[in-house]
Amino acid sequence: MSQQITTVTIRVRYSETDQMGTFYNSRALEWFEVARTEHLRRLSMPYTEMERRGLMLPLVEAHLEFQGRARYDDELSMAVSCAMVGRARMRFDVAVSQASSGAAVTRGHTIHALTDTAGRPIRPPAWFVDVFSCKSESE
Amino acid sequence: MSQQITTVTIRVRYSETDQMGTFYNSRALEWFEVARTEHLRRLSMPYTEMERRGLMLPLVEAHLEFQGRARYDDELSMAVSCAMVGRARMRFDVAVSQASSGAAVTRGHTIHALTDTAGRPIRPPAWFVDVFSCKSESE
């Protein structure tokens, strides 16, 4: 089954640049979070709703590749998708490119544990499986 | 009575610069927080201990002046002091300068409410008055 991809557009903030004239590397992880937030909203399960239900998705791993520059006020397009990894982890893949030219800027993925609000690992609840199972890697 | 001043030294991080080649303006507020943290520790009342006792100091006001540049890896010296403002507010004053030359970089102050952990305004507890009363503006 084909994976759902959400496209999110942002602009590079001045606060996100550094003296090299491009975005500072850690901002990519903040953009990935914006992409995840919008993707979950599109799947009708906003992350705020997840937290209200007692489920948190803390990062356990992140991998980033820096492919090209992005300057202040550049419009960037982010393509994001997600999938279960094994039984109790979730993976989000994000690719960020220049909205005008399509030039690659950065891409990567984050792996998330499923925990309760105290940070203890939990198995995915039924409502979670309903939302995400169709996007499992095993299909 | 003379006010106690704490001096704190930090270095400008690359992540704190922007494409203008100096520090991005919002970083000053983050440095002020580092200064407050060390000042309270020096007064034997770390902010972590305050929060453990159920007292929080959310910002209600901030004022900043930007006086000079500071580049990546510059060593900065911060002079910080605090005082009660009225009966239930606290003010921290911070002056940031180049450690080597003494050139002014930024200065300002922040005004903080005293609240419980739910964010409700409270009157200063006895232990708080003990620690800070001698630094009251009225003396």
Next chain:
Amino acid sequence: MSQQITTVTIRVRYSETDQMGTFYNSRALEWFEVARTEHLRRLSMPYTEMERRGLMLPLVEAHLEFQGRARYDDELSMAVSCAMVGRARMRFDVAVSQASSGAAVTRGHTIHALTDTAGRPIRPPAWFVDVFSCKSESE
């Protein structure tokens, strides 16, 4: 003459929250920058174009009031306007509120110098006066 006001909408990022559960104070200055960027674009003089013409607007002063909470994913509405201050300074006023309820979140202003790319103060060029003079405080 009535001043032009631009309204800009943003969402609070998880990276902008802190352990108090609301946005960290320095983020307000980053949001103000987003507001300025969109306001200048609306006035047909994007800041990137200003910099291309050799004019920069470094902050010399900032004042902020924190009025209410804003949590992760809250939609915020920012109203921004600008005016010349004297002959060679510019002031932006920003008011941030909850988009749904209108509850005030934070407001403040920033004062900017006009400098060349080397950071030297300059008088406003003719094109700058054309764009902004009608928004001068003296009118």
Next chain:
Amino acid sequence: MSQQITTVTIRVRYSETDQMGTFYNSRALEWFEVARTEHLRRLSMPYTEMERRGLMLPLVEAHLEFQGRARYDDELSMAVSCAMVGRARMRFDVAVSQASSGAAVTRGHTIHALTDTAGRPIRPPAWFVDVFSCKSESE
């Protein structure tokens, strides 16, 4: 030949926490930068000096693992080392742990290109090889 390791101590800033009560994930990359900066200074080749000589080390890749929590004001210990990767890339490995307990917080590595100030890839200059060759992975 055994690799040189530099140990750097930092404290978690309030601005680095998020509403989950631990540090926000992107801060790890900012801490890694602090570790790199101090490591290069210890090797008598501060990054500021590299940039003065026209050599920049932009990130091309980053990998992070999040192992444990770190709260506001926790003192963290970072162990950092570096090595050449192939002929024109450099890798920094960083492990961050709680200074008091030794509990692992986060670890990872960053891979850096060697470029001139215009961002064009360059081969390592002689002075660079002098400083870092003894730390090459091939030895």
